[in-house]
Amino acid sequence: MSTARFGISIDEILLGKFDRLIEEKGYANRSEAVRDLMRDALVEREWLQEDGETVGTVTLVYDHHTRDLSDKLTEHQHNHHQAIISVLHVHLDAHNCLEVAVVRGSASEVRKLADELIGTKGVKHGKLVMTTTGLNLV
């Protein structure tokens, strides 16, 4: 096993919170903690590899004051307007929005759209639920 090294740039406040979290969790250092998060993400990915028609919900939390963010999210969504059934938008407070998009399409299309939305810079938290059209489940 050969070891690589790379650098992360990060907002100081976020890093402070993360440091407190990993101290609570008892990690020896940041590398160890980040590696665990990476492994988790890879495992999750494996579970999402099947294809076929599916339905998913994408939950996003973001600050609508973040420059250009709403526009980017709306643009992504309209580019997939045939797949997005609709979006429920909740104004959590004067800054924070929660959106849940209901998306229907091939598993890979749903995943791709979710990745685009969740990965948009400025989104604070995002999560895809892959569910089902219900047709194959009793």
Next chain:
Amino acid sequence: MSTARFGISIDEILLGKFDRLIEEKGYANRSEAVRDLMRDALVEREWLQEDGETVGTVTLVYDHHTRDLSDKLTEHQHNHHQAIISVLHVHLDAHNCLEVAVVRGSASEVRKLADELIGTKGVKHGKLVMTTTGLNLV
């Protein structure tokens, strides 16, 4: 906002897999992807603390022809009407419904309501996304 920087040491194979994952997900760079994983871990932490307000989305798929099921789900939801901000209902076909409820409250309240809904006999698939009010995340 001031930016910090730190280094991660990591096995090369794991890093290779992670790079493929974030390329698929469309992240611009590793920092962006790692920051998202950190935020996710912080959100999860919020949910383990009993104080403070959380927000969740509960996705349910069910056949509305299942005897008494819609009534039971509506009844559960109205019993918590102060916590449920609203529910998006999509008629997937002549039988199957998808519902996403946006719920706000203490972690235990949201989790309990999600468990009740998902555990209702006849629900084909259900999933709670534990997300955040956004107040504690940069």
Next chain:
Amino acid sequence: MSTARFGISIDEILLGKFDRLIEEKGYANRSEAVRDLMRDALVEREWLQEDGETVGTVTLVYDHHTRDLSDKLTEHQHNHHQAIISVLHVHLDAHNCLEVAVVRGSASEVRKLADELIGTKGVKHGKLVMTTTGLNLV
């Protein structure tokens, strides 16, 4: 002009509220007030006669404890599941629900579905907004 006469059966509480309303409005008697409501309904109908693809929103308020009501509404909606894009459900209190359905189809189909939903016995208040796909408007 020849005059007809017919009888209305009505809950006493509702009639009491209506009597106070028409007294406030200065109507001479109930017949006069009801005739005005009928004329209004006919005028509204005239405005809704055009056809072509359209989008509408149907707002409904009802008590979900009313026997069989939720089931009937869900059934009506699923019978038109291709036209109903989705439904937003808000739990107003432990009894009352507000639903807004977004419906797309020919004007006559949208109108028919709205009529069915609004006319379902037990719905307290319902209203159709005929809007537009936006395609023919600048």
Next chain:
Amino acid sequence: MSTARFGISIDEILLGKFDRLIEEKGYANRSEAVRDLMRDALVEREWLQEDGETVGTVTLVYDHHTRDLSDKLTEHQHNHHQAIISVLHVHLDAHNCLEVAVVRGSASEVRKLADELIGTKGVKHGKLVMTTTGLNLV
């Protein structure tokens, strides 16, 4: 609940038109149709009184490519985030959006917010449905 009964005298031609209308709308009988008109009149009345809480739905259609429009609408909505329960957003096509906001508050507050949203430059069509919390209706 006890039922009252009263008679309506009416011009035959008007009654004939009304009968055709309620047949089209699928009402079981005239009483049912007249009761709905009465409830509608009572809801309208609620909106003219300054005390008490009302609920409205605001339907908007707009092109999200119109410069700054989404931002302005989001900003208006967040300024009233306590009144807006949630917003359902449907991507009609690559350009056009339909939004329905569910708003709760005093009649004047709901009306003011609706006017602001509908009056925002670039909104193609907008309509407020003044409905009810359901508390005062049988």
